[in-house]
Amino acid sequence: MTDDDLQKIRVAAADKEDVEFELDRAELVLQEAVAEALHHGEDPAVVAEISELPLEDVRKLAGEESDMNPVLPF
Numbered sequence: 133m134t135d136d137d138l139q140k141i142r143v144a145a146a147d148k149e150d151v152e153f154e155l156d157r158a159e160l161v162l163q164e165a166v167a168e169a170l171h172h173g174e175d176p177a178v179v180a181e182i183s184e185l186p187l188e189d190v191r192k193l194a195g196e197e198s199d200m201n202p203v204l205p206f
Contacts, residue, residue, distance in 0.1 A: 163193055170194045 162183060169179050176194060180187040 166190060167193050167196070 162185075166179055166183050166185065170176060170190070170193065176190045177187060179185075180190040183190065
């Protein structure tokens with residue numbers, strides 16, 4: 133194995149970590165948007181369809197909306 137091989141592995145691992153971070157952040161932003169829509173009185177079934185989340189998950193967020201801290205996008 134060469135130094136170039138090791139460097140490619142390091143870069144790939146760092147790229148993967150970055151993508152995982154962005155995915156986690158996007159999920160939090162989506163959850164906040166869903167909770168906010170529910171707080172404004174939107175129908176949970178409509179929110180579930182638009183957000184592509186299971187209705188059960190949307191209903192859970194409706195129960196947790198008062199506990200959620202806002203997540204601000206970068």
